[in-house]
Amino acid sequence: MKPPVVKDTGSVVLQKPIVIIGIFALAIAFAIMIGAYGIAFGGMLIGAIIFIIYFTLQIKYPQLGLYTAIAVGFVLLGSTRYIKTDLPIGMLMDGLLVLAFLALFFHHFPKRINWKPLKNLSTYLALIWVMYCILQIANPEARSTAAWFSAVRPLAFYHLFFVVLALMFLTTPERIRMVFIVWGIFSLLGTLKGAMQLWIGVDPYEKAWLDGGGAITHVLFGRLRVFSFYSDAGQFGANQAYTGAVFTMIALAAKNTKDKIFYWIVALAGFYGMFISGTRGSLFVPFAAFALYFFQRKNIYVLTSGMFFVILVFIFFKYTTIGQGNYQINRMRSAFNPNDPSLQVRLENQRKLKVYMATRPFGGGLGHGGVKAQKYTPNAFLANVATDSWYVLIWVETGVIGLILHLLIQFITLGLASYYLMFRLR
Numbered sequence: 259m260k261p262p263v264v265k266d267t268g269s270v271v272l273q274k275p276i277v278i279i280g281i282f283a284l285a286i287a288f289a290i291m292i293g294a295y296g297i298a299f300g301g302m303l304i305g306a307i308i309f310i311i312y313f314t315l316q317i318k319y320p321q322l323g324l325y326t327a328i329a330v331g332f333v334l335l336g337s338t339r340y341i342k343t344d345l346p347i348g349m350l351m352d353g354l355l356v357l358a359f360l361a362l363f364f365h366h367f368p369k370r371i372n373w374k375p376l377k378n379l380s381t382y383l384a385l386i387w388v389m390y391c392i393l394q395i396a397n398p399e400a401r402s403t404a405a406w407f408s409a410v411r412p413l414a415f416y417h418l419f420f421v422v423l424a425l426m427f428l429t430t431p432e433r434i435r436m437v438f439i440v441w442g443i444f445s446l447l448g449t450l451k452g453a454m455q456l457w458i459g460v461d462p463y464e465k466a467w468l469d470g471g472g473a474i475t476h477v478l479f480g481r482l483r484v485f486s487f488y489s490d491a492g493q494f495g496a497n498q499a500y501t502g503a504v505f506t507m508i509a510l511a512a513k514n515t516k517d518k519i520f521y522w523i524v525a526l527a528g529f530y531g532m533f534i535s536g537t538r539g540s541l542f543v544p545f546a547a548f549a550l551y552f553f554q555r556k557n558i559y560v561l562t563s564g565m566f567f568v569i570l571v572f573i574f575f576k577y578t579t580i581g582q583g584n585y586q587i588n589r590m591r592s593a594f595n596p597n598d599p600s601l602q603v604r605l606e607n608q609r610k611l612k613v614y615m616a617t618r619p620f621g622g623g624l625g626h627g628g629v630k631a632q633k634y635t636p637n638a639f640l641a642n643v644a645t646d647s648w649y650v651l652i653w654v655e656t657g658v659i660g661l662i663l664h665l666l667i668q669f670i671t672l673g674l675a676s677y678y679l680m681f682r683l684r
Contacts, residue, residue, distance in 0.1 A: 316361040321427040323358030325440050327420070330354060332444040335489035339467045348411060355419045362426060375425040379674060383667045384418040390663055391624060394656065400623030405634035409625035409655065435517070438508060442524040445501040449531035452486035452494060456534050481585050483536035495537025502528030503547035533586045538593030538600075539647065545572070550672075554680055604646045611643060611654060621657030628654070 316322045330351060338347055362371065391414035395406050428434050460468065460482070468476060476483045476491055483491035502525050509521035532540050545568060552564035574580065576594040581587040592598045615621070622640045625631060628651060631641035645651040653661040 313357065313361065316357065317364045320358065320361040320365045321433055321436070323354065323361050324420075324423045324427050325436060327351065327354045327358065327423075328437065328440050329444055332448065333487050335493075336485070336487040338489075339463045346408065348408070351416065352411065355416070355423075358423055359419075375429070376422060378425055380421050380671060381418075381425065383670060384421045387663065387667055388414045388418050390414075390656070390660060394620070394624045394660075397620050397623045399618055399621065400626060401638060402623075402625065402634040405625030405631060406623060407625075408634075413624060413655075438505075438521070441501070442505065442520060445498065445505075445524055445531070446527050448486045448488065448494065449498060449527040452484040452498075452531050452534055455482060455484050455486065478536070481536070484531075484534045486531070486535075491535045492537050492539070495532050495535030495540035496543060498528045498531030498535065499537075499540040499543035500528075500547070501525070502532060503544040503551075507547075507551050533590065536586065536589045538590055541575070541590050541593050550676070554676055556680055604644075607643050607646060608650065611640075611645075611650070614639060615653065615657065619657045619659050621653070621655045621660055624655050626655060627651050 316326075334347060334351060341347070391410050394400065394410070395403065400406060428437065455464070464485075472485075472490075476485060484494065485491040486494045488494040488497065505521045505525035505528060509518055509525055512518040512521055529544070532544075548564060548568055552561045552568075555561065555564075572594075575591045582591070592600070595601070621627075622638075626635060626638065627640050628643075628645040629641070631638065635641050640654055645654055649661065649665075652664050656664070
């Protein structure tokens with residue numbers, strides 16, 4: 259019988275003379291190159307080494323690419339307050355997704371990849387949406403190919419790529435759990451950063467962003483609408499509201515005590531982040547989420563108890579003045595006031611858009627709606643009317659046909675998921 263092969267540990271390997279000599283040689287080479295070409299070159303060299311290590315790990319564990327993309331998605335747009343570059347910041351996400359697919363290929367090489375998980379309705383629906391968005395380049399109303407290119411990637415291709423990566427990688431409960439861990443950690447950090455903005459103040463980069471025009475929408479009556487490290491308060495509030503609702507549901511179902519505690523902390527932090535964001539529309543996210551959750555439970559006691567709680571919360575905001583002295587509660591309560599001035603501005607914008615869109619069933623073109631379009635078409639009508647919400651943006655850029663298609667895809671996905679959850683899973 260052959261004796262078992264015992265591999266040296268990392269600490270033992272580091273004690274070998276050849277390894278010690280190699281480390282010294284590498285350090286000397288680094289010093290020479292930095293001395294010859296400067297600190298910037300040294301930074302690039304270190305970055306290259308980190309990249310090689312990361313990509314090597316990604317080839318071994320290809321799901322790492324999906325986790326990284328999710329993490330970067332939290333901070334990418336907000337990072338423009340700190341990083342000034344002429345390159346589109348979204349190209350970083352493009353690169354991460356390309357790396358994820360390359361890692362998938364090299365992980366299986368030279369064997370063939372099993373693509374069977376992609377034979378899924380979600381994939382086909384995502385492909386339909388991508389094709390519609392690609393055809394938007396021929397939209398007669400569009401005025402800028404650059405605007406189309408800037409919008410088609412996040413609006414269509416990211417959706418498809420994340421569906422593909424999720425179906426290929428999230429094949430075990432542990433991997434799905436890791437998605438929630440990454441999501442939860444960055445949501446906690448988001449709320450922590452938001453609380454620091456509220457109670458301590460903004461940092462110099464955030465102050466410069468506010469002074470450069472951000473204060474128009476983020477400082478109202480001398481009060482800061484907290485935006486954390488997100489692109490704006492609207493994104494922060496909506497994401498934290500969604501996080502609070504989802505992690506409440508996960509916490510209720512979790513069996514592991516440590517996981518349950520973590521999920522509850524994330525849920526509570528999410529709802530706190532929602533309130534301090536001052537984003538009134540985000541309040542309706544947990545209302546809708548919990549209504550669906552109570553329905554999916556198929557338990558008349560849970561349904562009636564849950565709906566009773568939702569109604570109580572609605573009554574609290576709509577018909578009482580409790581907590582009116584608190585700015586966050588006061589602002590959230592204004593979401594239930596049909597005469598609120600801010601709501602009236604939004605409705606007026608939608609009336610303008612309705613007249614304009616009446617003769618444009620395919621929309622004004624991808625990337626042509628909202629303030630962001632001023633970069634490409636500064637004098638266009640659509641670029642000078644705020645879209646205010648995701649669905650209004652979809653309607654403006656892809657038309658009523660695109661909006662119907664988008665909603666149809668979402669309802670089919672939600673309906674099918676609810677069917678499996680309610681009648682197929684045990």
